[in-house]
Amino acid sequence: MGSMRDIRRRIKSVESTQKITRAMNMIAASRLRKAQTSAETNRAFTAAVWDALQEIGSHQVSSPFWQPREHGASCYVVVGADKGLCGPYNANILRHFLESEGAGQGVHVVTGRRLYSQLQFRGISVDYYEESGDLPTPDQAERIADYVFPLFVTGEIKEIQLLYTRFINVLSREVRTVKLLPLDEFHTSKAGQDLLWEPSEEAVFGKLVHHYVTSLIYNGLLEGKASELAARMVAMDAATDNADKMIKELTLQYNQARQASITQEIAEIVGGAEALR
Amino acid sequence: MAGLRLRIVTPHNELLDDSVAMVVLPGSEGQLAVYPGHIPLVTTLKDGEIRAGKGETEKRFQVFGGWVKISSQQVIVLAREAQTVDSKKPLISME
Numbered sequence: 001m002g003s004m005r006d007i008r009r010r011i012k013s014v015e016s017t018q019k020i021t022r023a024m025n026m027i028a029a030s031r032l033r034k035a036q037t038s039a040e041t042n043r044a045f046t047a048a049v050w051d052a053l054q055e056i057g058s059h060q061v062s063s064p065f066w067q068p069r070e071h072g073a074s075c076y077v078v079v080g081a082d083k084g085l086c087g088p089y090n091a092n093i094l095r096h097f098l099e100s101e102g103a104g105q106g107v108h109v110v111t112g113r114r115l116y117s118q119l120q121f122r123g124i125s126v127d128y129y130e131e132s133g134d135l136p137t138p139d140q141a142e143r144i145a146d147y148v149f150p151l152f153v154t155g156e157i158k159e160i161q162l163l164y165t166r167f168i169n170v171l172s173r174e175v176r177t178v179k180l181l182p183l184d185e186f187h188t189s190k191a192g193q194d195l196l197w198e199p200s201e202e203a204v205f206g207k208l209v210h211h212y213v214t215s216l217i218y219n220g221l222l223e224g225k226a227s228e229l230a231a232r233m234v235a236m237d238a239a240t241d242n243a244d245k246m247i248k249e250l251t252l253q254y255n256q257a258r259q260a261s262i263t264q265e266i267a268e269i270v271g272g273a274e275a276l277r
Numbered sequence: 278m279a280g281l282r283l284r285i286v287t288p289h290n291e292l293l294d295d296s297v298a299m300v301v302l303p304g305s306e307g308q309l310a311v312y313p314g315h316i317p318l319v320t321t322l323k324d325g326e327i328r329a330g331k332g333e334t335e336k337r338f339q340v341f342g343g344w345v346k347i348s349s350q351q352v353i354v355l356a357r358e359a360q361t362v363d364s365k366k367p368l369i370s371m372e
Binding site for chain 1: 284286287288289290291304305306316317318319320321343344346348353355357
């Protein structure tokens with residue numbers, strides 16, 4: 001058992017740590033609400049884009065976007081967090097990425113400072129990096145799409161995969177891999193009726209696919225942010241609880257030490273008085 | 278008479294999901310009016326105004342880019358940005 005002063009110092013330090021974790025918990029909780037609603041409202045939009053494209057797919061539109069490709073590298077867009085202290089959030093996405101087929105060879109697009117530095121530490125090159133920021137903006141998604149889309153069009157890469165953490169609820173989330181391009185899984189063989197394009201099929205369809213890629217990336221960013229904040233909230237909640245437990249234990253130790261010293265003092269006084277008699 | 282289901286969705290919200298009689302859209306090749314039974318059409322939109330007619334009333338929306346998918350019973354507008362136009366407030370100038 002340490003001295004009283006040591007224990008008191010430890011209690012103080014745990015208390016100040018607890019203050020930080022509690023503040024971080026509350027900040028994450030308040031920001032989570034916003035991130036969660038934007039992620040959930042965005043799902044409707046992404047689903048609508050998805051449905052529309054699927055329907056167009058049944059119209060037998062000829063385009064290289066539908067065809068699977070044999071050669072070329074894979075491109076991974078990985079959504080991570082800027083900061084740690086959010087439980088296993090970053091570790092999970094990193095593990096999933098490292099387990100993915102062809103990871104470490106193709107083109108890597110990464111968001112989040114933390115994930116970026118972890119990849120660099122492992123010696124994996126990052127071709128395009130974007131900070132994760134406070135709340136994802138459509139501009140961010142557009143910049144990423146503008147980077148990866150031409151790579152696919154020129155044939156430099158054979159596919160674009162998006163890795164992000166889907167927000168289910170505060171306590172659960174799952175890492176997902178979504179194939180953005182090509183759209184070979186979309187292509188249904190059912191012959192549809194003719195579809196009119198204005199101004200022309202090539203002009204519109206290219207834009208549609210670009211828009212589709214952008215909206216899926218944006219959705220991934222939003223979901224990732226909501227998951228990150230939820231993970232941080234849970235982690236910081238657990239940390240605050242742990243600090244509470246620690247403070248209780250230390251207070252007990254402190255009181256024992258205090259009592260021991262009082263008892264000892266009394267014994268000394270009694271001993272001294274006894275000796276004088 | 279079968280109505281036309283009009284949906285206007287943006288990345289931030291679903292602005293409208295309603296049955297309308299007709300809708301006027303700012304297509305990139307010019308304005309187009311859509312009634313129920315329109316042939317399937319896909320086109321991009323330019324910045325402009327969407328007018329949706331329903332009986333005597335008319336709803337107006339301002340869109341900024343995006344695209345629209347028209348089928349015989351449904352018009353779905355996937356806008357980058359859109360807002361309802363309040364008739365009391367002046368429009369943001371397009372020029």
